[in-house]
Amino acid sequence: MFIVMLRINKANTGKNTKPAKDVGKFYNQTTEKFLEVYGEIIQAFRTNNVEEYLEYTAKNMRLKEKMHVLDAGCGVAGPAVFFAKQIPNLKLTALSISKVQIEKAKVKIAAAGLENSIEAIEGDFHQVSSIFKKAQFDRAYFLESYGHSGDKEKLLHEIWEVLKPGGMVYIKDLFEREVEDEWEQHYIRKICDDINESYQYHIGTLYETLSILRKKGYIVHYVKIPEVKIGDFEHLSISNEFQNLFNIGKIDSWDGYVFPIDFFEILAEKPVQLSEKDKHLYFMNKS
Numbered sequence: 001m002f003i004v005m006l007r008i009n010k011a012n013t014g015k016n017t018k019p020a021k022d023v024g025k026f027y028n029q030t031t032e033k034f035l036e037v038y039g040e041i042i043q044a045f046r047t048n049n050v051e052e053y054l055e056y057t058a059k060n061m062r063l064k065e066k067m068h069v070l071d072a073g074c075g076v077a078g079p080a081v082f083f084a085k086q087i088p089n090l091k092l093t094a095l096s097i098s099k100v101q102i103e104k105a106k107v108k109i110a111a112a113g114l115e116n117s118i119e120a121i122e123g124d125f126h127q128v129s130s131i132f133k134k135a136q137f138d139r140a141y142f143l144e145s146y147g148h149s150g151d152k153e154k155l156l157h158e159i160w161e162v163l164k165p166g167g168m169v170y171i172k173d174l175f176e177r178e179v180e181d182e183w184e185q186h187y188i189r190k191i192c193d194d195i196n197e198s199y200q201y202h203i204g205t206l207y208e209t210l211s212i213l214r215k216k217g218y219i220v221h222y223v224k225i226p227e228v229k230i231g232d233f234e235h236l237s238i239s240n241e242f243q244n245l246f247n248i249g250k251i252d253s254w255d256g257y258v259f260p261i262d263f264f265e266i267l268a269e270k271p272v273q274l275s276e277k278d279k280h281l282y283f284m285n286k287s
């Protein structure tokens with residue numbers, strides 16, 4: 001019982017932190033393997049045609065021409081290159097904690113002739129206010145990278161610093177599933193712990209993130225599940241194949257397995273400053 005309680009605490013704090021540099025090491029060692037199975041879009045939740053899924057993502061992030069966008073946890077810049085090709089005059093800053101990924105991203109960006117649109121930088125997204133000028137980004141997005149953070153409060157505070165007023169943060173990630181049955185919930189936390197261990201992850205709860213966003217003053221535009229047609233959904237077979245091939249987070253038996261996570265998309269805005277009394281008029285004041 002004591003062990004179970006410890007696990008509960010660990011899963012809920014989001015601060016049991018594996019240092020970001022360990023995440024970097026993990027991706028330095030495994031990126032080739034990810035590329036082999038996932039291709040250049042390293043996301044488990046996707047459709048059979050991953051480019052269609054990225055189009056959907058761009059729409060939901062409300063990306064527009066001429067925006068300056070931070071790709072926080074960019075992988076090998078697969079998504080950034082796709083968005084830069086799709087949306088005219090987009091300026092992207094692609095950030096990853098993995099040196100190996102940034103080397104590969106640079107090659108990919110050059111091969112696409114997009115050096116003027118995308119810069120790839122090695123660094124920790126918990127430090128963005130020291131790496132970049134404040135209030136410079138229209139968007140910051142996390143595509144299955146946010147959950148690597150062991151300190152989500154610091155992370156969302158840092159992102160606030162580098163967003164322009166009116167800029168938005170978009171998160172697409174997995175969050176701990178919730179069920180009514182207490183023991184099933186314990187089991188879900190145990191599976192989440194195992195995933196965290198295997199992938200250097202810190203699966204959080206949806207409420208923790210919403211609470212951080214709202215306390216900081218972000219306006220939450222939406223929280224929703226990714227809306228894809230069942231026939232188009234890839235059914236996580238790529239991530240299962242990855243686990244089986246490389247024995248990373250491999251599920252030994254599906255007998256009695258409880259699915260531990262839900263995917264959500266979140267869009268939240270750093271508002272243009274209004275007086276306290278006018279805050280509830282925020283959307284009316286916007287043209």
Ligand SMILES: C[S@@+](CC[C@H](N)C(=O)[O-])C[C@H]1O[C@@H](n2cnc3c(N)ncnc32)[C@H](O)[C@@H]1O
Binds near residue numbers: 073076097124125146
């Ligand atoms: C699952 S991969 C997703 C990559 C990319 N978003 C994509 O869709 O292909 C997670 C990414 O988050 C990055 N990441 C994790 N922790 C980070 C940190 N503290 N700072 C910067 N990048 C980080 C990893 O290096 C990796 O590129």
